[in-house]
Amino acid sequence: MSYIPGQPVTAVVQRVEIHKLRQGENLILGFSIGGGIDQDPSQNPFSEDKTDKVNGWDMTMVTHDQARKRLTKRSEEVVRLLVTRQSLQKAVQQSMLS
Amino acid sequence: MPLELGREQSPGSQASLATMPEAPDVLEETVTVEEDPGTPTSHVSVVTSEDGTTRRTETKVTKTVKTVTTRTVRQVPLGPDGLPLLDGGPPLGPFADGALDRHFLLRGGGPVATLSRAYLTSGGSFPEGPEPRDGPSYGSLSRGLGMRPPRAGPLGPGPGDGCFTLPGHREAFPVGPEPGPPGGRSLPERFQAEPYGLEDDTRSLAADDEGGPELEPDYGTATRRRPECGRGLHTRAYEDAADDGGELLDERPAFSAVTAPLAQPERGSLGSLDRLVRRSPSVDSARKEPRWRDPELPEVLAMLQHPVDPVKANAAAYLQHLCFENEGVKRRVRQLRGLPLLVALLDHPRAEVRRRACGALRNLSYGRDADNKAAIRDCGGVPALVRLLRAARDNEVRELVTGTLWNLSSYEPLKMAIIDHGLQTLTHEVIVPHSGWEREPNEDSKPRDAEWTTVFKNTSGCLRNVSSDGAEARRRLRECEGLVDALLHALQSAVGRKDTDNKSVENCVCIMRNLSYHVHKEVPGADRYQEAEPGPLGSAVGSQRRRRDDASCFGGKKAKGKKDVEMDRNFDTLDLPKRTEAARGFELLYQPEVVRLYLSLLTESRNFNTLEAAAGALQNLSAGNWMWATYIRATVRKERGLPVLVELLQSETDKVVRAVAIALRNLSLDRRNKDLIGSYAMAELVRNVRNAQSPPRPGARLEEDTVVAVLNTIHEIVSDSLDNARSLLQARGVPALVALVASSQSVREAKAASHVLQTVWSYKELRGTLQKDGWTKARFQSAATTAKGPKGAPSPGGFDDSTLPLVDKSLEGEKTGSREVIPMDALGPDGYSTVDRRERRPRGTCSAGEASEKEPLKLDPSRKAPPPGPSRPTVRLVDAVGDAKPQPVDSWV
Numbered sequence: 001m002s003y004i005p006g007q008p009v010t011a012v013v014q015r016v017e018i019h020k021l022r023q024g025e026n027l028i029l030g031f032s033i034g035g036g037i038d039q040d041p042s043q044n045p046f047s048e049d050k051t052d053k054v055n056g057w058d059m060t061m062v063t064h065d066q067a068r069k070r071l072t073k074r075s076e077e078v079v080r081l082l083v084t085r086q087s088l089q090k091a092v093q094q095s096m097l098s
Numbered sequence: 099m100p101l102e103l104g105r106e107q108s109p110g111s112q113a114s115l116a117t118m119p120e121a122p123d124v125l126e127e128t129v130t131v132e133e134d135p136g137t138p139t140s141h142v143s144v145v146t147s148e149d150g151t152t153r154r155t156e157t158k159v160t161k162t163v164k165t166v167t168t169r170t171v172r173q174v175p176l177g178p179d180g181l182p183l184l185d186g187g188p189p190l191g192p193f194a195d196g197a198l199d200r201h202f203l204l205r206g207g208g209p210v211a212t213l214s215r216a217y218l219t220s221g222g223s224f225p226e227g228p229e230p231r232d233g234p235s236y237g238s239l240s241r242g243l244g245m246r247p248p249r250a251g252p253l254g255p256g257p258g259d260g261c262f263t264l265p266g267h268r269e270a271f272p273v274g275p276e277p278g279p280p281g282g283r284s285l286p287e288r289f290q291a292e293p294y295g296l297e298d299d300t301r302s303l304a305a306d307d308e309g310g311p312e313l314e315p316d317y318g319t320a321t322r323r324r325p326e327c328g329r330g331l332h333t334r335a336y337e338d339a340a341d342d343g344g345e346l347l348d349e350r351p352a353f354s355a356v357t358a359p360l361a362q363p364e365r366g367s368l369g370s371l372d373r374l375v376r377r378s379p380s381v382d383s384a385r386k387e388p389r390w391r392d393p394e395l396p397e398v399l400a401m402l403q404h405p406v407d408p409v410k411a412n413a414a415a416y417l418q419h420l421c422f423e424n425e426g427v428k429r430r431v432r433q434l435r436g437l438p439l440l441v442a443l444l445d446h447p448r449a450e451v452r453r454r455a456c457g458a459l460r461n462l463s464y465g466r467d468a469d470n471k472a473a474i475r476d477c478g479g480v481p482a483l484v485r486l487l488r489a490a491r492d493n494e495v496r497e498l499v500t501g502t503l504w505n506l507s508s509y510e511p512l513k514m515a516i517i518d519h520g521l522q523t524l525t526h527e528v529i530v531p532h533s534g535w536e537r538e539p540n541e542d543s544k545p546r547d548a549e550w551t552t553v554f555k556n557t558s559g560c561l562r563n564v565s566s567d568g569a570e571a572r573r574r575l576r577e578c579e580g581l582v583d584a585l586l587h588a589l590q591s592a593v594g595r596k597d598t599d600n601k602s603v604e605n606c607v608c609i610m611r612n613l614s615y616h617v618h619k620e621v622p623g624a625d626r627y628q629e630a631e632p633g634p635l636g637s638a639v640g641s642q643r644r645r646r647d648d649a650s651c652f653g654g655k656k657a658k659g660k661k662d663v664e665m666d667r668n669f670d671t672l673d674l675p676k677r678t679e680a681a682r683g684f685e686l687l688y689q690p691e692v693v694r695l696y697l698s699l700l701t702e703s704r705n706f707n708t709l710e711a712a713a714g715a716l717q718n719l720s721a722g723n724w725m726w727a728t729y730i731r732a733t734v735r736k737e738r739g740l741p742v743l744v745e746l747l748q749s750e751t752d753k754v755v756r757a758v759a760i761a762l763r764n765l766s767l768d769r770r771n772k773d774l775i776g777s778y779a780m781a782e783l784v785r786n787v788r789n790a791q792s793p794p795r796p797g798a799r800l801e802e803d804t805v806v807a808v809l810n811t812i813h814e815i816v817s818d819s820l821d822n823a824r825s826l827l828q829a830r831g832v833p834a835l836v837a838l839v840a841s842s843q844s845v846r847e848a849k850a851a852s853h854v855l856q857t858v859w860s861y862k863e864l865r866g867t868l869q870k871d872g873w874t875k876a877r878f879q880s881a882a883t884t885a886k887g888p889k890g891a892p893s894p895g896g897f898d899d900s901t902l903p904l905v906d907k908s909l910e911g912e913k914t915g916s917r918e919v920i921p922m923d924a925l926g927p928d929g930y931s932t933v934d935r936r937e938r939r940p941r942g943t944c945s946a947g948e949a950s951e952k953e954p955l956k957l958d959p960s961r962k963a964p965p966p967g968p969s970r971p972t973v974r975l976v977d978a979v980g981d982a983k984p985q986p987v988d989s990w991v
Contacts (some may be wrong), residue, residue: 034988046988064989071991 011084012092013052018079029071033068053082080094104365329883353861395420395430402439402455407448414454421461428462432470435884437462438477444486449495452486456498459483463505471509480506484520487527493553498555500528507563516564517574528557535587537580547595548588550602558585558605565612569620576613576621576684585609586686589695598703607699607711610687614715615689618722627725688719688726690733697739713743713757720764731768740765740774747782755786756804763811776815776822784831790847791838802844809835809850816857823861832873833856852878 020027034046051059055078057070071079139413202285239683393401399418401413417436420427431437440462443455459479463468474480480503487499504522506512530537533553534546548554565575575581585606592603681689692715699712716739719730734740743765746758762779766772786800800808812831816823826832835851842848855878858864868878 029991032988032990068989068991 004007011052012088013082013084014088016081016083018081020077020079027072027077033067033071034064036067037061038063038065050084051081052084053080055080179533197819216709262621278977317382331824336462336693370918377682395427395436396434399431399434399436399439402436402443407446407451410443410446411448411450411454414440414451418454418458418461421458425465425467428465428470429467431462432473434739437470437473437479440475441474441479441482444479444482449492452490453492453495453498456483456486456495456502460498460502460505463502465856468509471506471512471916474506475509475512475515480512484523487520488523493551496553497530497556500524500553500560504556504560504563507560510567513567513571514562516560517567520560521564521574521578521581524557525560525578525584527586529561530580533584533588534591535580535582535584545587545591548591548602550592550597550600554588555600555602555605558602558609562605562608562612565609569616572613572615573607573620576687579683582610582684582686583682586692586695589699591697592670593702595699596702598699599705603699603703604705604708604711607696607708610692611711611715611718613684614718615686617684617719618724618727621684621687624724629723629725629728690729692719693730693733693737693739697734697737697742700739700742700746706749706754708755709746709749709751710753713746713754713761716743717757717761717764720761730766731765734765735768735771736776740771740778744775744779744782747779747786750798752801752804755800755949756807759783759786759804759807759811763807765816766811766815772819773821776819776825780812780815780822780825780829782831783808784826784834787831787838787851788834791834791841802847805838805842805844806850809847809854813850813854813857816854820861820863823858826854826858826869827864832868832871836873836877861922944946 018029020029022028032046033051035050051067053059054067054070055076059067059070062070393416398413398417401409402417404410404413417431417440421431437459438456440459443451444459446452446455459474463474483499483503483506487496487503490496490499501522503516507516527780532549532551536546561575561581566570589603589606589610592598592600592606597603618628686692696712696716699708703709703712716730716734720727720734740762742760743758746754748764749755749758762775766775787805789798790800790805790808812826816826832855835855838851839848839855842851857876859868859875
């Protein structure tokens with residue numbers, strides 16, 4: 001998905017709902033996140049999936065810490081994500097072509 | 099930029115396999131006899147005589163009455179009518195440890211009583227058995243002696259209070275609990291776990307059948323144990339029986355059970371017991387099938403709270419047996435809230451109970467399922483175990499406690515708890531004493547050798563796991579007085595004795611490796627040794643190499659190289675700082691003297707985990723911007739360590755190759771090292787690349803992480819060194835790299851390889867050669883299509899550490915019952931997976947949001963704590979070059 005900062009972007013999204021696991025006293029999701037507007041994009045560890053929203057919170061302009069906090073709220077057991085994926089984009093394009 | 103999600107994460111799963119000891123031979127067995135269904139209840143009765151010889155418990159069952167017979171019976175209670183009362187108890191087996199004195203005292207001992215059904219049903223009058231001892235003691239079920247009802251008339255005084263029931267007359271045959279061996283028989287230490295029924299019963303039965311001294315002493319138990327006793331006993335009994343009943347009383351002989359109906363239920367409160375008594379299985383001596391029912395798990399757990407201590411102990415032992423390799427039982431025990439009961443028993447006054455409880459806990463704490471471990475923590479298990487360790491002198495108990503702690507330590511949330519409660523104790527009670535280290539060494543005596551005991555192994559395993567728990571854990575362990583000293587001493591002793599393949603050594607080296615991680619940042623006073631800000635080149639900074647922010651001086655990675663060259667020149671005459679006193683404690687971690695130790699381990703050991711850990715320790719120590727790292731890198735060279743490492747690149751074991759490659763990479767931060775490594779290691783490195791691209795045999799391919807590590811090492815050494823780049827060409831590295839880029843399934847490998855190619859291409863001096871060989875820029879670049887890095891630019895210095903995503907999960911290493919220890923390493927969350935400029939691959943690292951935790955998860959049972967160094971940049975000299983942004987962070991959520 002090409003992305004030009006400042007320009008609106010259209011993307012194919014997927015909704016994902018994750019129920020947090022309980023590990024000890026914490027609720028965990030079980031994956032790592034990277035990136036954030038405060039991070040160097042060229043060093044992003046995970047470039048395939050991008051999250052647009054978490055439980056309604058916008059993720060497009062957040063710092064890494066803000067993002068982490070929104071994902072790890074203790075009060076929320078379920079996290080609903082809106083995710084875009086390159087592979088999704090390609091899959092949709094291909095299906096549109098065929 | 100929108101937040102990016104990692105695709106997956108492998109949380110550090112720690113598997114700590116703790117030892118699961120094989121259940122001891124089940125000595126105790128409870129046997130239950132089922133009575134006719136439909137009979138009412140049983141109640142639990144416990145009878146103990148003063149010397150604790152009798153035990154019996156009955157468990158309540160809704161429909162059937164089950165009686166568990168104990169093997170020993172000491173006394174025979176006599177009913178009011180002089181008939182011995184039978185009572186069944188659970189044959190918890192011989193509390194073999196003799197906690198209870200189960201001896202039958204045939205003579206003068208307690209009355210022996212086995213109320214066998216025979217006894218009861220025979221209808222004869224019984225001799226009275228020995229007078230009941232104070233308190234209720236009854237012989238019944240036990241393997242106690244069968245009592246033979248004397249033919250005499252009713253005996254004298256009936257049993258005192260606490261008489262027991264009369265066995266019902268249900269049985270056709272008198273089937274008492276197996277009469278124990280005739281008096282004097284003490285419970286056999288080894289209880290052959292077999293159905294009690296037959297032989298024992300028949301023993302008693304026979305008596306009544308014949309009513310005469312026909313007690314065959316060939317009853318199982320009797321024969322097993324003391325045939326002669328039995329015989330004698332029987333005879334005696336018989337004789338006695340033949341005598342006036344009174345005599346029996348006096349002498350308290352054991353008597354075989356006879357079929358004689360015991361008094362009836364109207365024995366008052368004991369009446370209800372008689373139903374219980376039904377225990378005797380039918381007497382068919384020819385039938386060998388067990389007639390006793392094993393207790394159900396809730397019953398066993400109830401027995402843990404039985405007033406009679408041996409019952410508790412036996413129940414715990416039986417529980418241990420049931421749990422062995424049975425995850426379902428372990429889960430049920432937890433669900434039935436058995437764990438708090440066991441933990442409570444750890445403080446019991448009786449040693450035997452504590453020991454058995456600990457054995458059961460060890461089995462329960464072992465396994466993939468972490469719930470039991472959590473439950474043990476929740477009921478205060480960790481402090482209880484540590485208390486027990488402090489108090490126990492018995493070696494077996496210490497082994498069990500430490501084994502349990504090892505098991506628990508693989509569960510990440512418990513690691514800090516173990517440190518909090520147990521670190522001091524484990525260090526001072528186990529590690530220091532067994533390591534041979536003496537705090538105040540006696541000048542005259544030679545240094546003691548380490549003792550490789552099981553307790554030491556377990557404790558070192560536990561500490562290995564907890565040392566992987568992050569910066570705070572490392573700090574605590576480093577600062578624990580005597581720990582590092584003792585570990586080093588033990589390792590040196592191992593090297594001296596050429597005994598470096600054992601598990602304890604492996605554990606110790608892993609702890610050392612973990613504690614070496616980030617020493618340059620974490621030890622107190624580290625900043626004193628940090629390299630100063632770069633000053634004018636060649637300034638009198640002495641032997642300090644400056645690696646820091648080159649950007650400030652020269653604005654580029656390249657500058658680092660240049661500076662290094664200059665500074666490195668100073669290193670030939672490296673002077674270590676003079677020390678006024680010997681290093682102690684954590685300082686020992688980074689003294690150059692450790693280099694020799696690690697190199698010895700690398701040379702001598704055949705244990706892959708030990709090799710990996712030793713290389714990892716060197717990797718960790720060589721990382722960092724501080725003076726000690728500089729010394730260490732130079733010391734490795736001076737101690738001729740480079741060839742040792744290069745040779746290990748030939749290892750067939752992935753993890754070893756990986757660890758060594760990264761160690762070499764870090765070591766090449768030292769310029770001289772870099773030159774030497776470039777010359778001598780290039781061939782091996784290229785060979786590994788070639789093997790990755792076309793494995794010599796199927797299945798021999800290196801793992802991705804290893805390949806990436808090797809590639810990064812190559813990259814490091816060809817950066818900023820034309821000679822090394824030439825060596826790469828000479829080693830025919832270019833074709834291998836291009837082929838790898840083309841054929842590799844792994845994006846990371848391809849990127850790393852293309853990175854190298856780009857760097858090579860950046861040397862204009864080599865272009866001619868490359869083009870002569872047919873390479874063009876296009877071909878090189880095409881290999882790097884996915885590379886996002888700057889093309890053709892000089893590769894940034896060696897920071898690329900896309901190393902080891904630590905992901906393998908290893909299984910918890912738990913000790914198996916057969917006492918084989920499966921090493922367990924705890925895996926800790928992995929901080930950054932890699933700080934790879936180009937791409938980071940989280941691959942299974944679970945960063946706990948902490949900086950660089952590195953816990954490699956390894957698949958094999960030996961999991962180690964963090965692999966050499968953080969998976970991250972060991973070579974993290976500078977943050978992104980020219981990049982103002984902070985190092986990319988990934989967090990585990």
